[in-house]
Amino acid sequence: MIAIVVPLVWLGWLILTEWVPMYPLNDLAPGNLRHRMLAASINYPFPLLIAGGVALHQTWSLIAATALCVLVLIGHVQSWWVPYFGTATPEQRETYVxxxxxxxxxxxxxxxxxxxxxxxxxxxxxxxxMFGTTLAATLAG
Known part of the structure; x- marks a missing residue:
């Protein structure tokens, strides 16, 4: 059950921080609306598919949900940790600023x-x- 709830909490956090003004936690300037809409269209399906895959509790759906969690982690690391510890691209610096x-x-x-x-x-x-709970559900499968 936790492996179903955690992706929904992840989605709720994204929705909250991307659409409800809570400065300085977020900066919802009118100029970033298009970027936020694009990010939402890319990111929001992932937790729904992960939660659905875990809820189906079929071997294939659990493996797919785990694979999607890996993609989410890779995306997060590539978007934030690589630029933090390594070299940020001009586009990443511009988006950050x-x-x-x-x-x-x-x-x-x-x-x-x-x-x-x-x-x-x-x-x-x-x-x-999300990855840990989904992986645990997959291994318990």
């Missing part, structure tokens, strides 16, 4: 072009939790 540079951060910012804010740290923790 436009949408996230004024949001709340708790990790060191000095010397980094892109810094993961609290909003996305929570996404990362929930992504790991």
């Amino acid at each position: 436009r949408d996230y540079s004024r949001t709340l951060k708790i990790i060191p910012t000095e010397g980094h072009d892109v810094v993961i804010d609290v909003q996305h740290l929570v996404v990362g923790v929930l992504s790991l939790l």
